[in-house]
Structures are given as structure tokens and as C-alpha cells.
Amino acid sequence: MSDKGPKKFLSLIGFPLFVLAILALFWIFRADIMGIIRDREALRGWILGWGWAGWLAFVALQAFQVIVFIVPGEVVQVAGGWIFGLWPSVVLSIVGIGLGSLVNFAAGRILGRPFVVSLFGDEKVRHAESLAEGGKAAAGFFLLFVIPGIPKDVLCYVAGLTTMRMGGFLAISLAGRFPGILGSAWIGAAAQNGDWRLAVIIIVVASILFLIGLIFRERIINAIGSILHRGGMAKKEAPGPATPGSGSSD
Numbered sequence: 001m002s003d004k005g006p007k008k009f010l011s012l013i014g015f016p017l018f019v020l021a022i023l024a025l026f027w028i029f030r031a032d033i034m035g036i037i038r039d040r041e042a043l044r045g046w047i048l049g050w051g052w053a054g055w056l057a058f059v060a061l062q063a064f065q066v067i068v069f070i071v072p073g074e075v076v077q078v079a080g081g082w083i084f085g086l087w088p089s090v091v092l093s094i095v096g097i098g099l100g101s102l103v104n105f106a107a108g109r110i111l112g113r114p115f116v117v118s119l120f121g122d123e124k125v126r127h128a129e130s131l132a133e134g135g136k137a138a139a140g141f142f143l144l145f146v147i148p149g150i151p152k153d154v155l156c157y158v159a160g161l162t163t164m165r166m167g168g169f170l171a172i173s174l175a176g177r178f179p180g181i182l183g184s185a186w187i188g189a190a191a192q193n194g195d196w197r198l199a200v201i202i203i204v205v206a207s208i209l210f211l212i213g214l215i216f217r218e219r220i221i222n223a224i225g226s227i228l229h230r231g232g233m234a235k236k237e238a239p240g241p242a243t244p245g246s247g248s249s250d
Helices: 004-028 030-038 040-048 052-067 073-084 086-111 113-120 122-131 137-146 153-159 166-192 196-215 217-236
Strands: none
Touching: 040 052, 040 073, 052 073, 052 086, 073 086, 073 166, 086 113, 086 153, 086 166, 113 122, 113 153, 122 153, 137 153, 137 166, 137 217, 153 166, 166 196, 196 217
């Protein structure tokens, strides 16, 4: 008996139910949560007072913001730098974001294309899938992860639809995300140390890069796709030994 019916049904309702459950918990504990958020020093002291449990909570929060992609990850990463310091925050963010990315990858692989399309729409999914074709998919995914202003959420799910191995995807996604994680944590750490000049400089540079990526997002994605597909086509059109000028190097 085919399980496509239940699988498709789960793919359509699973994510909305998960988000509703999180919102319900936030509403139930809203008074305590808002009281902590209003006092930033109290929040920092409260989290650090938890010891290793506070570190684990931050890792869980980072994983959560990747899975529930409506949560802005940069805000969490800046907060991490402010609470834990630069390098502890970077390490914790990498662990949390890695876990969240693996969950998204597994969801795409297990629940399949209908689930991913229900989240992002057919056009976005097809566009991302086109970049995952051929032997240069890893390079394409890395470039899209490293460029600011390009949504990373759909890439994690679409990667699960491809033949890419989970370990390779994790390495590519974290390597591409590392500059952004470092920059965001650096802003928070600089603010905590009172180095507002450095924090402002990083914010300005990051904002410019983000706007460039956002404004020219379609052109960047199309250019990456063109480069990758051109290399793939050149290899397909060369049945014998490569002649000078044919093909492209990886």
C-alpha cells in the first residue's frame, strides 16, 4: 500500500502545526518572556546563570530559528555575541545552525518535494533545484550560502531533494554561513565591550553587503546558474577528449 497520501497530508500540515505550538507556548509564558527581554542585562545574567544549560538553550534557539525560518537569525547571533562573547558564540551558533540545517535537510529528503513546495512555492523550489543539477552543485550551494541577502532556508530543504550527501551539505552550508555568523557575533561582542565604533563599522559593512545581495539577488542567482550550467553543458557536448577551449575547470 502506498504511503503517498498520509505523507503528503503530513507535509502540508506538519509545519503549520509546529509553528502554532511554538506560538501557543510563547503566549502562555508571554509575561515571563517579555519581562526578561525588557532588561537586557538581566537577560544576560539570567542566561549566564544557567551555566552549561544556558549554552544548550542558545544552541536550541539557533536550531529553532533555522527550522522556523521566519525568525531572523542575525538577531539571535548578535545576541549570542553580546551574551557569551565572540568565539564561544560563534561555536555555539555553528552547532545550533548545523543542527537546524540537518533537520531541514532531513525534512526535505523524507517528506519530499510536495512538502518543500508547500513552504516556498513551486517557482522558488524549481529555481533552487536548477542550481543543484550537475557536478557543480556543491559550488553553487556554497556561493548562495556565502552571499548576504539571499535566503538560505529554501536551500536547506531543496538540498534534501538532491543526491547530495548530508555530511557534504552540512560542510558546505556551514562554510558558506561562517562569515555571516562571525560578523553578527562580532557586533554583539563589540557592543558588550563598549566598542561601539567597531560595532557600527561592522553593521554598516554588513548592511551594504546585505543590500547588494538583496537588490541584485536574481541577477546573482542567474549568474551562478549560468556559470554552473555552462560548465555542465560543455562537458556533455564533448564526447571525446577535450579540445583547447572546451569545457570548464571546477
